[in-house]
Amino acid sequence: MTRWSFDGARFVEEVLKPVLDGWRPDEDLFRVYLLPPDVTDDAEVRAALEEIGRQFGKQQYRNFRRATELLRGQHEAACATLLDPVSRQEHRARVAARAIKLTDAVRQRCQGAPGLPPGEVTALARSLKVARGAVVGALSSVGGRELAPADLGDTPEPAGWVEARGHLAQLRRGSLWDYLTDLGGTATTAARLSARRDKLRVSRSSDTTSETTLLRLVQQWLEGGNLTAVLRFELLSTLADHAAYSYAEAAKAAHAAAHRLAPLGVDVKPDAVAYAVWCARRFTAAESQPAWQEHYQHAVRELRLRAALTVLEQQPNLPEGWQEHRTALAARLSELDAELARCEALEGSDPEAAVAGYLRVREHLADSRIDAAVRRCRPAPPRSATARVQNGGVAVSWSRSTSTAGHIGYRVTRGTTVVCDETTACEYVDDQAPNGTRLKYSVHTLRDGNPSAAPARTTAVVVLGEVTGLELRGEPDRITGRWKLPRGASGVTVTRDGSAVRDAGAESFSDNAVRPGQVHEYLVRTRYRQSDGTQETSDGVRAAASCQEVPVAVTDLVAEFEDDEVVARWTPPPRGNVELFELRDGEEPPALDIVPAARARDCGIPLRPSGISTSGQLRARPVSPGRRRTIVPVTVLGDLAAIGKPCDLDPRQSSVRSLRADRFGSTVRLTWEWPAGATGARIVWRADGKPHGPTDTAAAHVDITRVAYDSRGLSVSIPPGDYWFGVCTTVTSDGVRSFGPLVLRRESATGTARYTVEPGSRFPRRKPRLVVESEHDVPPLVLLAKSGVRPMDSHDGEVLLRVTGGPAPLAVEFDVPGHLRKPVVLRAFSEDDRVVLVPSRPDRLSL
Structure with missing residues (x-):
C-alpha cells in the first residue's frame, strides 16, 4: 500500500491543459505523474506510472486527446527514466535547474510587487510554455502569491480635464486637489467659487483669466455631481504615472496620498491601491505616449474639435507635423462656424433647412450651440x-x-x-x-x-368598459350570475334570451324563471351616467348557462365478490356519474333523496376502481374484505347527487362459479363451485325462456344444502326440450331468506331408448342380435365393437351394424369379426342428438 493516490482534477489542471498549451511533458516527469520531486520509493513510482498510464484512453479525457496521445507516446521512456534511480536523479537535477530559471523570470516580472494577478499567471505560463502550477510555485518562492487586484471602479477621463490641467500648469499648481484645498476641498460650494471669481475681477492678467476658466470648469463638475469623480481620476492617474517606474514608486505615492483615499470614495488600503494601479499599468496599458497626444485623440474621437485645438495651442514646443494638424483643425472649425451662421440666418424663413444644416454640422462637431439651435426650430404638428x-x-x-x-x-x-x-x-x-x-x-x-x-x-x-369576471351558475331551481363592475359605471342591465331579468343587482343576479336542462343566453350591459344627465350603455358581455338538472338515482345495484374483488353492476342513469360508497360500521343506509354532492360523498368510504370499468359496472377492492357490507350508489350531476337503493354485499352470496349442466337422457346433472361461506343454494329452471330470478313463479325450483350437494350432487329429471337453468346461493337471516346473484346455463334434455344384445348360439345355429325398445321410433344408430375395452364414442371401434331407424321394437342380427381378440365389448350410439341409447343389460355387452 503506497501513499500515492490519483487526483483527477490536478491531472487536468497541471498536466493535460499545460500540454495543450505547448508545455513539453518530458521537462518534468514528476509533475506528469503527480509525484513529489524528491520521491525515492520505487513502489510509489510504479503505482503512479501504472495509474496515470491507464488514464490516457479514458472517455472523460476525450477533449484532451492530443495531450493524451503525446503522453502515451512518451510513457515508455518516462517509465525507464523514473524507475531507474540514476536516471531519476539526473532528471531531478534538470527539473531543479529549470525551476531556478523560472523563479528568476517571475522575480523580474513582479518588480517587488506582492504577487501577480491570475490572468498574468496564466499568460506567463503560456508564454514560457510551463505548467501554471510551476509559475505559482515560483511566485511563492520569491515571496509573492497569486493575487487579484482590488476593483477601483471605472473612472473615465472627465470632460474638460485636459483644459483644466493646462490651467493648473499655468497657475503652477501641482494638482486640482491642492488648488481646492483653500476652497473647502471636496466640500466646496458654488458660493465659495463665486466669491473667488469676484476677487479675480479686481485685476486682469493671463493668470486670472486662466483661473477664472478653471473655476468655471470646477463649477460645472460641482453642479453635475462629478467633482469627487474628477479628483479620484486625478489621483489614480497620478498613481499610474508613478507605477510606470515601479511598484515601489506607486506604493510610495499611494501612502503619500493616503489622506485623499477615503474622501474620494476609495475604500481600499494604500498598498492595495498601489498594487491595483501597478497591475493596470503593467499588464493592460499600452506603450505610453505623451499625455497631450492622448487627450487630443480623445477629444477628436468625441468630436470636441474646439477642445482638441485648445490642447494643440497649449503645447509650447509643438512638433512640426502637429503644427500642420493645428492649422488644418483651425481652418476646419472656421468652415463649420460659417455653416452655423448660415443656418442661423435660415431659422426665420426655412426652419427645416436650418435644422438639416445644423444636423450636418453636428456630424462633425460637438457643440452645445447646435443643440440649442435645434431646440429653437420647433417641428410642425400633425395635420389631424x-x-x-x-x-x-x-x-x-x-x-x-x-x-x-x-x-x-x-x-x-x-x-x-x-x-x-x-x-x-x-x-x-x-x-x-x-x-x-x-x-x-x-x-x-x-x-x-x-x-x-x-x-x-x-x-x-x-370608453364604455364591460363587466369583468362574469360567471354564471346553474342551480336546481335557478341560475345565478356575478361579475365585477368596472370603475365609473352606474349599474348594469341583464337580459335572458332577449327578456329583461328582474331585480338584477350591480354585481349579481338570481333568475328563477328558468327551466331545468334548457340552455339560456344572458347579456350583461354596463350603464354609465354622463355629466349632462344622459346615460350610455355598453355593447355587453354574453354568457350561457343551464339550470341544474335533478340526477336520477340507481335502484337496481347488484354487487358480488369475484375472487378478492367486488364487481358491481347497475343500469346507468341518463346523465351524471355513478359513485359507489361502502358504509362504515354502525352506519344506517341513507334515505333515497336528492342532496348536495358534497354531502352525498360523506355517506361512506368510496370504492376505487381496480380494473376496467364501464358506465354500468365497477370492479374494485373492498375496503373490508370478507365481511358483510352495504354498498350505496350515488348519482352525481353537477352540484347535486341522488342517493340510490343500497345493496347488501355478503361474501356468502357471491355468484357460484364453473356452473356446468351434463345431460344423461332425460336427466340433467348440475355441478358448480361454491363461494366461500355459502351453505345453501336454489336451482331454478324453465323451458320457455330465462328465469326472471330465484323467485320466478313460472320456473320450477329446488333448494339444496352444501352438505347434501357434497354427498350426492344434484340431478334433475325433465321432459325432452331446451331449458334454462339458474343457480344462486341462499342465506336465511332472522327468518328471512335472501338470494345471491343468479348464474344461468342453457341445456337440452333428450329422449331415451333402451337396447340389449342377445348372444348367438351354435345349436341351434343363431347369430347375435341387437334389440332396441322405445316409446317412440328407434333413432338411427351404430353398433361398435372393441377388443378388451368399451368404445367411448361413435367413432371409437369397429362398426358391426348401422341402422337407419324405424318403428319400435327393432331386432337386427349382426356378425362379430373373427380377428377381434376376446373379450369383445359392444356399445350402441344414437346418431340423433335428441335420443340417448341406454343398455338394459350392461353385463351382456361383453362377448
Missing part, C-alpha cells in the same frame, strides 16, 4: 388626429408631420396626462383609458425630443 374606442381602450391615430429633419417622433397626451412619451408610429392604443368619461387626446410632433409648438387634437370619445 382621430380617436376611436377599441376593445375597452382608445386607439389614437394621426397624420404624419411634414417635418423630416432629425429624429421625428410623436407624444400622445390625454388631457394633461402623457400616455405615450414618444413613438415613431402614427397610432397608439391607450388601454388605461378611464371608463364613462369624455376623453380628448393631443398629439405633439417631437424632433430629437423637442415638441412642436401646438398639438393636433381629437374629438371627445367615451
Whole structure:
C-alpha cells in the first residue's frame, strides 16, 4: 500500500491543459505523474506510472486527446527514466535547474510587487510554455502569491480635464486637489467659487483669466455631481504615472496620498491601491505616449474639435507635423462656424433647412450651440388626429408631420396626462383609458425630443368598459350570475334570451324563471351616467348557462365478490356519474333523496376502481374484505347527487362459479363451485325462456344444502326440450331468506331408448342380435365393437351394424369379426342428438 493516490482534477489542471498549451511533458516527469520531486520509493513510482498510464484512453479525457496521445507516446521512456534511480536523479537535477530559471523570470516580472494577478499567471505560463502550477510555485518562492487586484471602479477621463490641467500648469499648481484645498476641498460650494471669481475681477492678467476658466470648469463638475469623480481620476492617474517606474514608486505615492483615499470614495488600503494601479499599468496599458497626444485623440474621437485645438495651442514646443494638424483643425472649425451662421440666418424663413444644416454640422462637431439651435426650430404638428374606442381602450391615430429633419417622433397626451412619451408610429392604443368619461387626446410632433409648438387634437370619445369576471351558475331551481363592475359605471342591465331579468343587482343576479336542462343566453350591459344627465350603455358581455338538472338515482345495484374483488353492476342513469360508497360500521343506509354532492360523498368510504370499468359496472377492492357490507350508489350531476337503493354485499352470496349442466337422457346433472361461506343454494329452471330470478313463479325450483350437494350432487329429471337453468346461493337471516346473484346455463334434455344384445348360439345355429325398445321410433344408430375395452364414442371401434331407424321394437342380427381378440365389448350410439341409447343389460355387452 503506497501513499500515492490519483487526483483527477490536478491531472487536468497541471498536466493535460499545460500540454495543450505547448508545455513539453518530458521537462518534468514528476509533475506528469503527480509525484513529489524528491520521491525515492520505487513502489510509489510504479503505482503512479501504472495509474496515470491507464488514464490516457479514458472517455472523460476525450477533449484532451492530443495531450493524451503525446503522453502515451512518451510513457515508455518516462517509465525507464523514473524507475531507474540514476536516471531519476539526473532528471531531478534538470527539473531543479529549470525551476531556478523560472523563479528568476517571475522575480523580474513582479518588480517587488506582492504577487501577480491570475490572468498574468496564466499568460506567463503560456508564454514560457510551463505548467501554471510551476509559475505559482515560483511566485511563492520569491515571496509573492497569486493575487487579484482590488476593483477601483471605472473612472473615465472627465470632460474638460485636459483644459483644466493646462490651467493648473499655468497657475503652477501641482494638482486640482491642492488648488481646492483653500476652497473647502471636496466640500466646496458654488458660493465659495463665486466669491473667488469676484476677487479675480479686481485685476486682469493671463493668470486670472486662466483661473477664472478653471473655476468655471470646477463649477460645472460641482453642479453635475462629478467633482469627487474628477479628483479620484486625478489621483489614480497620478498613481499610474508613478507605477510606470515601479511598484515601489506607486506604493510610495499611494501612502503619500493616503489622506485623499477615503474622501474620494476609495475604500481600499494604500498598498492595495498601489498594487491595483501597478497591475493596470503593467499588464493592460499600452506603450505610453505623451499625455497631450492622448487627450487630443480623445477629444477628436468625441468630436470636441474646439477642445482638441485648445490642447494643440497649449503645447509650447509643438512638433512640426502637429503644427500642420493645428492649422488644418483651425481652418476646419472656421468652415463649420460659417455653416452655423448660415443656418442661423435660415431659422426665420426655412426652419427645416436650418435644422438639416445644423444636423450636418453636428456630424462633425460637438457643440452645445447646435443643440440649442435645434431646440429653437420647433417641428410642425400633425395635420389631424382621430380617436376611436377599441376593445375597452382608445386607439389614437394621426397624420404624419411634414417635418423630416432629425429624429421625428410623436407624444400622445390625454388631457394633461402623457400616455405615450414618444413613438415613431402614427397610432397608439391607450388601454388605461378611464371608463364613462369624455376623453380628448393631443398629439405633439417631437424632433430629437423637442415638441412642436401646438398639438393636433381629437374629438371627445367615451370608453364604455364591460363587466369583468362574469360567471354564471346553474342551480336546481335557478341560475345565478356575478361579475365585477368596472370603475365609473352606474349599474348594469341583464337580459335572458332577449327578456329583461328582474331585480338584477350591480354585481349579481338570481333568475328563477328558468327551466331545468334548457340552455339560456344572458347579456350583461354596463350603464354609465354622463355629466349632462344622459346615460350610455355598453355593447355587453354574453354568457350561457343551464339550470341544474335533478340526477336520477340507481335502484337496481347488484354487487358480488369475484375472487378478492367486488364487481358491481347497475343500469346507468341518463346523465351524471355513478359513485359507489361502502358504509362504515354502525352506519344506517341513507334515505333515497336528492342532496348536495358534497354531502352525498360523506355517506361512506368510496370504492376505487381496480380494473376496467364501464358506465354500468365497477370492479374494485373492498375496503373490508370478507365481511358483510352495504354498498350505496350515488348519482352525481353537477352540484347535486341522488342517493340510490343500497345493496347488501355478503361474501356468502357471491355468484357460484364453473356452473356446468351434463345431460344423461332425460336427466340433467348440475355441478358448480361454491363461494366461500355459502351453505345453501336454489336451482331454478324453465323451458320457455330465462328465469326472471330465484323467485320466478313460472320456473320450477329446488333448494339444496352444501352438505347434501357434497354427498350426492344434484340431478334433475325433465321432459325432452331446451331449458334454462339458474343457480344462486341462499342465506336465511332472522327468518328471512335472501338470494345471491343468479348464474344461468342453457341445456337440452333428450329422449331415451333402451337396447340389449342377445348372444348367438351354435345349436341351434343363431347369430347375435341387437334389440332396441322405445316409446317412440328407434333413432338411427351404430353398433361398435372393441377388443378388451368399451368404445367411448361413435367413432371409437369397429362398426358391426348401422341402422337407419324405424318403428319400435327393432331386432337386427349382426356378425362379430373373427380377428377381434376376446373379450369383445359392444356399445350402441344414437346418431340423433335428441335420443340417448341406454343398455338394459350392461353385463351382456361383453362377448
